[in-house]
Amino acid sequence: MQVYHSLDSFPRGAPVALTLGTFDGVHFGHQRIIQKTLEAAKEIEGQSVLLTFDPHPREVIGRDGKTTYLLTTVEERLSLLQALGLDVAIVLPFTRDLSVLDAAVFFREFILRSLQAQRVVIGVDHAFGRGRQGDAAALRTLGEEYGIEVSVISELLIGGVKVSSTAIRNALKQGDVRQAREFLGRPYTLSGVVIRGADLGTSLGFPTANIELMESNKLLPKNGVYVVRVRLNGFTHQGIMNIGLRPTVSEQMHISLEVHIFDFNADVYGMHMQVDLLERLRDEIRFEGTGQLAAQIQADIDVARSYMKKEEQRIID
Numbered sequence: 001m002q003v004y005h006s007l008d009s010f011p012r013g014a015p016v017a018l019t020l021g022t023f024d025g026v027h028f029g030h031q032r033i034i035q036k037t038l039e040a041a042k043e044i045e046g047q048s049v050l051l052t053f054d055p056h057p058r059e060v061i062g063r064d065g066k067t068t069y070l071l072t073t074v075e076e077r078l079s080l081l082q083a084l085g086l087d088v089a090i091v092l093p094f095t096r097d098l099s100v101l102d103a104a105v106f107f108r109e110f111i112l113r114s115l116q117a118q119r120v121v122i123g124v125d126h127a128f129g130r131g132r133q134g135d136a137a138a139l140r141t142l143g144e145e146y147g148i149e150v151s152v153i154s155e156l157l158i159g160g161v162k163v164s165s166t167a168i169r170n171a172l173k174q175g176d177v178r179q180a181r182e183f184l185g186r187p188y189t190l191s192g193v194v195i196r197g198a199d200l201g202t203s204l205g206f207p208t209a210n211i212e213l214m215e216s217n218k219l220l221p222k223n224g225v226y227v228v229r230v231r232l233n234g235f236t237h238q239g240i241m242n243i244g245l246r247p248t249v250s251e252q253m254h255i256s257l258e259v260h261i262f263d264f265n266a267d268v269y270g271m272h273m274q275v276d277l278l279e280r281l282r283d284e285i286r287f288e289g290t291g292q293l294a295a296q297i298q299a300d301i302d303v304a305r306s307y308m309k310k311e312e313q314r315i316i317d
Helices: 028-043 074-083 103-114 136-146 165-173 177-184 200-204 290-316
Strands: 002-004 016-020 047-054 088-093 117-123 149-153 188-195 209-213 224-232 235-244 256-261 272-282
Touching: 016 028, 028 047, 028 117, 028 149, 028 177, 047 074, 074 088, 103 117, 103 136, 117 136, 136 149, 165 177, 177 188, 177 272, 200 290, 209 272, 224 256, 224 290, 235 272, 235 290, 256 272, 272 290
Parallel strands: 002 088, 016 047, 016 117, 047 088, 117 149
Antiparallel strands: 188 209, 188 272, 209 256, 224 235, 224 272, 235 256
16 A cells, blocks of 8 residues: 655556545444445546545644544554555645635545546545535535545444444443444554563562553543453563553552563563453452552453453354
8 A cells, every 4th residue: 555645746647436534443434435445446447545634633623732532543544544455545634724625625626636536435424624514415416516426335333333433432431442342343452662660560470561652642441451462573462451540559640551461571671562452351449458459460360361261262163
């Protein structure tokens, strides 16, 4: 997949089947839209192109400088999109000037003139341009006016719930990584560099890796203890992760991400680690002392190992 960061650098030539949007999470609903875009590109013997934006439009429009927490960083999004087989991704800076652009002007300048799209595929809820004027109905009208076929993909329901980035964010805020996984089609992932901590886990007999996230606006699930799968240096491991304030051993006010990898005690400082959250075990608890904390960690490990065994058996069956 070719990645461009301006429309001027995008090479014209082959016919274009285009989809556009933020695609935060690249969830099952997004994947359906992208699949339809790939099919459209094949029909016109052209290339599949995705136009997306950074930063997220919510950070520019009406957020008063507040951080918008996302399911995927730009790099994660691009990696997921590449895996789906897209030919081209264009990442445009989203600015206030762009946010107030009239939808018809956006259509003519971006979709027609710059990208010369022959087919456009969007989700039913997608909208662009000032005041979200460019909704599905408006885009269809513009498509008819300029001879461009517009396909609108209906919403996807799983268990009667609409699959959306907002629904996934809400699930994660409740600690429901299982529903997030169901909507994403994969476990929710946190990624970062292993930094040096206070070595309290080691003193308790459970060495931990402290993770510093790659991006500060990555959404963290609800505080608590999770069963995780760890990807480190080309290998996959099992473990548990605590997201929280460590109330038994610290008075800190910032959130820590600590991973204990089962049957592992290598020096991993400075390494990049990816952590897939599989299941939530419990809330973070303040214990009377480190002895109680150590006993609870061992209990958590036992439950997590049992969970992993069941998962492995389910895959085999």
